[in-house]
Amino acid sequence: MVDGIIDGNGDSRLLQTVSDALTTYPTYNDFMTALIAGTFPIDLLLGTGWDTVGTPLSKSSLLTDAVVAAIEAATSAFSGEPTVSEAFNKIVGALSGGFSITKGTYTGNGTYGSSNKNSLALSANARFVIIAGSEGIGFLGRTASYGRSITGTTATTPQPLVVSLTDNTWYWYNATNATNQLNLNNTTYTYLVFEVA
Amino acid sequence: MEILKLAPNPSGGYPPIQSWTDNKPVPEGYAEVVCDAAIFYESKGFVTPTLIDNAVVAFAPNIEAYEANEAAYPEAKRQPTDAERIAALETYVLQKEGII
Numbered sequence: 001m002v003d004g005i006i007d008g009n010g011d012s013r014l015l016q017t018v019s020d021a022l023t024t025y026p027t028y029n030d031f032m033t034a035l036i037a038g039t040f041p042i043d044l045l046l047g048t049g050w051d052t053v054g055t056p057l058s059k060s061s062l063l064t065d066a067v068v069a070a071i072e073a074a075t076s077a078f079s080g081e082p083t084v085s086e087a088f089n090k091i092v093g094a095l096s097g098g099f100s101i102t103k104g105t106y107t108g109n110g111t112y113g114s115s116n117k118n119s120l121a122l123s124a125n126a127r128f129v130i131i132a133g134s135e136g137i138g139f140l141g142r143t144a145s146y147g148r149s150i151t152g153t154t155a156t157t158p159q160p161l162v163v164s165l166t167d168n169t170w171y172w173y174n175a176t177n178a179t180n181q182l183n184l185n186n187t188t189y190t191y192l193v194f195e196v197a
Numbered sequence: 198m199e200i201l202k203l204a205p206n207p208s209g210g211y212p213p214i215q216s217w218t219d220n221k222p223v224p225e226g227y228a229e230v231v232c233d234a235a236i237f238y239e240s241k242g243f244v245t246p247t248l249i250d251n252a253v254v255a256f257a258p259n260i261e262a263y264e265a266n267e268a269a270y271p272e273a274k275r276q277p278t279d280a281e282r283i284a285a286l287e288t289y290v291l292q293k294e295g296i297i
Contacts, residue, residue: 079221086220106215107234109242113270115208116242120215121200121224168224169202183213186238 001061004054011049017042063087076125076196093195102193108133110185112178114162117171124168125195131182133189138182140172147172151179199234200227201246201253208269209262210242228253241266 006012018024018041025031025040034040046053055061063084071087072078075094078086093100106120120129129140136151140163147161159180161172174180182189200217203226214230214237223229229252236256237244243263247255291297 081220083220102218104216106213107238109210109213109238111206111208111210111241111266111270113208116206116210116266116270117212119202119212121202121217121227167226169226185241 001055002052004050005052007049007051009049011047014045014047015042016045079123098196100195102195103190104193105188105190108178108183108185108187108189110178110183112173112181112183113175114173116181116183117164117173118181118183119169119171120191121169122193123195126168126170126193127196128194129170129191130194131189131191133182133184133187135179135184135187136182138172140170142170149174149180149182151182198223199230200224201230202227203246203248206242208243208266209259210266211237211244211246212242223251232256 021041025034031040059065063082068078068082068087071090075090078090082090089100102123104120106118108118122129127142131138131140131149136149138147138149138161140147140161142165145163147163148158149161150158159174159176161174161181164171172181174182178184198217198219199214200223201214202212205211214234217223217227217229228246228248231252232254234256236258240256240258240260240263243259243266244256245259246253247257288297
C-alpha cells in the first residue's frame with residue numbers, strides 16, 4: 001500500500017454540497033444549525049494538490065473476493081461477508097492448530113428445567129463452549145449429551161447440564177435450579193466458543 | 198446486536214436473549230431485538246414478542262404461562278451453610294437439656 005502525501009497548498013480535498021444549498025440554508029445561522037445537527041450535506045472530493053496519491057481503502061485493496069474464496073477453500077466457509085479481522089482470525093485459527101475462538105454474551109432469565117432450556121445459536125463449526133457468570137462456570141461439548149456446571153451453591157460437586165443440538169442451536173438445562181443451569185435472572189454470562197477453522 | 202430465538206420453550210417462556218455479531222446475518226429462526234428488554238427479564242422470558250420485519254419491537258408479559266411455570270418450577274430455597282447447621286444443632290441440644 002502507498003501512503004498519500006499532500007502538496008500542502010490547500011488543494012488536496014474539495015467540499016461540494018447540494019445545488020440548492022443557498023435556498024435550503026439561506027443564512028449563516030441556518031447553515032451552522034444544520035452543521036451542528038449533522039444534517040448539512042457534503043461530498044468530500046479529491047483535489048489535485050497531491051504529491052503522491054495513497055492507495056484507497058476499498059474492498060479491492062483490503063480483502064478481495066478471490067482472497068476470501070482462497071481462505072474458505074483452505075479452511076471453511078464464512079458466514080456472510082467477512083471483515084479483514086475475521087479473515088485474519090480464520091487464518092490464525094488454521095495456523096494455530098485449526099481452531100479459532102469467538103465470544104458472546106447472554107443475560108439469564110431465571111428459569112430452569114427441561115421445559116425451560118437455555119439455547120445459543122452458534123456456527124456450524126462450534127465444537128466446545130465455556131460459559132462463565134458471577135455464580136460459576138460451565139462446559140458444553142458438541143458431541144456430548146451432558147455438560148457440567150460448577151457454581152457457588154455447589155462448589156464441590158459439578159452439576160449435570162443436559163445438552164442437545166438442533167441445526168446450529170445448542171440447548172442445555174439443569175433440573176435443579178437456575179444457578180446450576182447458568183441462567184440466573186438478569187445475570188450476564190460470557191461464553192467462549194471453540195470452533196474448527 | 199442481540200437476537201431472540203423465535204420458538205419458545207415447552208413452558209411458553211423464551212430462552213435468554215443472546216449477543217450476535219453485527220456483520221453476520223441473523224440465523225434462521227431468530228430475530229433481532231431492537232427494543233428494551235426490561236419486560237422480558239421481569240417476566241423471566243414469559244412474554245409475547247411483537248415482530249415487525251423480523252425484528253422484535255416490543256414485549257408483553259405472558260402472565261398465564263409465567264404463573265404456570267412458577268408453580269411447576271418453584272424458586273430453589275437457599276441451603277443452610279455448615280456453620281448455620283452446627284449453630285442450629287447446638288441451640289437444639291442446649292434447649293433440650295434446659296440450659297437455655
